Structure formats: C-alpha cells, structure tokens
Amino acid sequence: MHPDPNRLAAIAARLPGALIALDFDGTLAPLVRDPDAARPVPGVIDTLARLAGAGARIAIVTGRAATTVLELGGLQAIPDVIVSGLHGAETWQHGRLRTRDEPPGLAVLRQSLPPLLRQTADGVWLEDKRLSLVVHARQAADPDRVLAELGDRLPPLVTEQGLELHPGKLVLEIRIPDLSKATALEHLLTPDTSAALFAGDDLGDLPAVAAVTAWARATGRPGLTIAVGELPELRQAAEGAVGSPAELAELLAKLPAAG
Structure with a gap:
C-alpha cells in the first residue's frame, strides 16, 4: 500500500x-x-x-x-x-x-456540556477552539464506552443549536455545518x-x-x-x-x- x-x-x-x-x-x-x-x-x-x-x-x-x-x-x-x-x-x-463569525449555538454548548461530561467519566474534557468544540476521551479509562454513550446523548443537543457532530480518533467534534x-x-x-x-x-x-x-x-x-x-x-x-x-x-x- x-x-x-x-x-x-x-x-x-x-x-x-x-x-x-x-x-x-x-x-x-x-x-x-x-x-x-x-x-x-x-x-x-x-x-x-x-x-x-x-x-x-x-x-x-x-x-x-x-x-x-x-x-x-x-x-x-x-x-x-x-x-x-x-x-x-x-x-x-x-x-x-x-x-468566520462564531455561531451563537457554540456559546450555549460551551456552558451546558462540561457538567454533562463530568457526569459521564473521569478523563473526559472539552477543548474550546472558538469555532468548534472537541470532546476528548483519550484519557478516560474506557474511551470506547464513553464515546458510545456520548454518541447517543450529544446529537440532539448539538442539532438543537444548529451545529454538527463528527467522530474522530477518540474524540467527538462539534462544528459549523457544511x-x-x-x-x-x-x-x-x-x-x-x-x-x-x-x-x-x-x-x-x-x-x-x-x-x-x-x-x-x-x-x-x-x-x-x-x-x-x-x-x-x-x-x-x-x-x-x-x-x-x-x-x-x-x-x-x-x-x-x-x-
């Protein structure tokens, strides 16, 4: 290859x-x-x-x-x-x-997501990139379980704010559509x-x-x-x-x- x-x-x-x-x-x-x-x-x-x-x-x-x-x-x-x-x-x-300008939905999620992540597992944290937010699970004891759980819970919250959720290597990224x-x-x-x-x-x-x-x-x-x-x-x-x-x-x- x-x-x-x-x-x-x-x-x-x-x-x-x-x-x-x-x-x-x-x-x-x-x-x-x-x-x-x-x-x-x-x-x-x-x-x-x-x-x-x-x-x-x-x-x-x-x-x-x-x-x-x-x-x-x-x-x-x-x-x-x-x-x-x-x-x-x-x-x-x-x-x-x-x-680009920051969409207002990011400010809402910037406030609401940290408490949710703290409830999910230790070692999960939110990276703020200003125009996107990234949930990191690499430091969690069981990253795959954490990402599966968050993959069920986050989409409705993200979609409600007019944003998109994208998976990556041990991360979930919230970003501007399109x-x-x-x-x-x-x-x-x-x-x-x-x-x-x-x-x-x-x-x-x-x-x-x-x-x-x-x-x-x-x-x-x-x-x-x-x-x-x-x-x-x-x-x-x-x-x-x-x-x-x-x-x-x-x-x-x-x-x-x-x-």
Missing part, C-alpha cells in the same frame, strides 16, 4: 505550482495525550520549506485553530505557507487571519494547480481525500492521497499509505528526487 513511485514522480515533475496539503496531528506530528505537546517530526518543516522553494504551495489543513498550529509547528519557517484551520472556518496566509476539509481543499485547488498531494490520518480527512481524487479525475492532472497510520477507512479510501508521521516525512524528503 506504499505510495506508487510513478504517482510520486508525476507530482515531483510538476512541483512548481503543485499543492502539498497536509493534516497536522497524526500526520506531521505524532499523536500525544496532551494536544499542546504536539510537535512536527524532526526535519519535516525544513523539508516543506525546500519544497516551497522549489515552487510548491504548502498548505496545512487541520481541525485545530490556525494560529495554534502555527505556534506548535513553527510553520512560519515555510515560505508562503497557508494554514486552513478549523476545517476551513479560518485561513492564515501572509501573516493575516481570515475567519464545513469539512473538502471545502478547504476546494479553495486551495485553483486553476493554476499543476498537481496535488494530500496526507491525513483521521476520519475528518476522508472528505479531503475525496476532493483531491475528484479534482485529479476532472482535470487529468497528477494527484495522490496518502493515509498516515492504520485507520482502516482512510487506508481504503486513499491511494497509498505510510505507517507514521516519520515515514511521511521521509517520503516528502525524497519527493524532489522522484522527479
């Missing part, structure tokens, strides 16, 4: 104008218990800077806030990097942040894009995989989607897979030579 060398070579041959779009947690940075401790694997930021210097457009497409990822990842070292945060609800580029990493990719894939590569590790990356695959078919230009890690749904949807962020970093470092 390793990425096809011919696909890599086709993208490497079109690096000027190519879009290299990557998730952050679990893709550039290994997953850790404390999200604030996440850092990119050594050397990958330098690799992305070199790809940008070769003419590629580097975009980080993440469920995190754009400014948070910028700080944790040291992404300013990548020339002209674009950070699409909160599944496309905000975009950071050239030192400026463009963002936003996904696919909508973020649709803005990044322009008529001038010469080739596209996307890599991600979670269920939230499935729409981005579908968007890049559809773009490549529609345009006839080279495209490649890569699953990072072992998530079965993503490995089935993507065109190639690597085992870890470190393996992805090695592949990206070899990309110019592939052409």
